[in-house]
Amino acid sequence: MVFVQLCTPFVELGDYLPFVQSRRLLAKENEQLRHDNDLLRQEVRALGETGRENLRLRQLLDVKQHTAFRTVTARVIGRDASNWWRSLQIDRGSDDGLADNMAVLNADGLIGKTISVSRGQARVLLLIDPNCKAAALLQDTREPGVVSGVETAFNISPHLTMTYVNRDAKVAPGESVITSGLGGVFPKGILIGATTRARINRQTGMYQDVDIAPAVDFRRLEEVIVIAGQE
C-alpha cells in the first residue's frame, strides 16, 4: 500500500512524457511553419508588386491604344543628380526611335519632354522644371497661356503656373488645363492639371498667372510613354 502511494507521483509524471515529446515536435513544426510563412509573405509581396506594375502597364497600354501617335514605353532608371534641375533618366534612346523634344506622358497626363538622347537612354526634362515650358489651354474657356514649373519658398510639393492668361478671363478653380498643340513639341489635348488659383500678374498687371495642381504625381514616376512621331 505504501509502495503504491510512493509510486503514484512517478506514474502521474509518466503521463506527461508524451506531452514533453510532442512539445519538442511542436517547436520543430512551429519553426518550419515560421520559415514557410516568411517565404509566403515574400511571395505575396512580390505578387503584389507585380500586380501593381501590371495595373500601371495596363493604364499605359490604354493610353497607347487611344492615341494616333507612335509611342515608346520606357522605364524610369534615375533622377537628376543635381538639386537645381528636375529631370529623369529613361531606358530608351535613339535606337528605339527617340529624339530630342519629344513629349513624355503617362496615364495621368503630361510629364515633360526628352532632352539629350543617347543610343540606349534619354533624359526627360520634367514639366515642373522652370526651363520646361508648354503651350496650354484652359479646357472650358479655351484661354491660352504658357505652363511651366516654379520654384517657390517652402515648396512642399511639385508646382506649376500658367502665365500669359488674358486678364479678363474668368478662371474657375478645378478647371482642366490641356496642351494647346502650339509650339510643335506637345500634341494637342494632353492633360496637364487643374487650376487652383488665379491672380493678376504683379509686375505688369497685363495678364493673369494661374496656379495649377499637376495631374501627374511627379514623385512617383516609374513607367512613361514617349510620343515618337505620327503613326
Added chain:
Amino acid sequence: MNTLIAIAGILIAVALQARMPTLWWLGGVHAELLPALVAYAALTTHRRRALALALVAGLTQDALSAAPFGISALAYGIAAIVTTGLREALDRDLPWMQWSAGALISMTGSIIAFFAVGISFGNVLKMFMAASLAGLVTVVIFFVLDYARLAWGFE
C-alpha cells in the same frame, strides 16, 4: 591605385545621388554626396589631386543631370581650390568644420547654378536647405572615410 579607388568612389556616389528621393517636406531638395567627397579630398590630399577629383565629380554629376555640361565641374573646381587654400586655417577633425566645408562647397555649386536657373527667394532658401543637408552628409563621410583610411591604409 588610390586615385582609381577615389574615382570609383565618386562614380558610385554620383549614381547613388541620382537615385536619392527628393525631400519635398524640406523644400524639394535631395541629399548631395559629392560636396562631401570634394570637401574630404580638399582637406585631405594635395591641391592638384583634390582639383582633379573635384572636376571628375562635377563632370560626372553634370552627365547625370539636365544641367549645362561643366557647370558643376566649374563650381566644384573653384570650391576645391579655395578649400585647399584654406586648409592651414581649418581643423579638419572638428565636426563643425567638416559641416561648414561641405555646406560651403554645396553653396558654391548652388550659386554657380543660379547663373543658369535664376535667383529668387525660393531658390536661396532651397540653397540653404541643400547646404545644411550636404554639411550633415559631410560629417558622416569624414567619419567613414577616416575610419576606412585607418583600417585599410589608403592615402
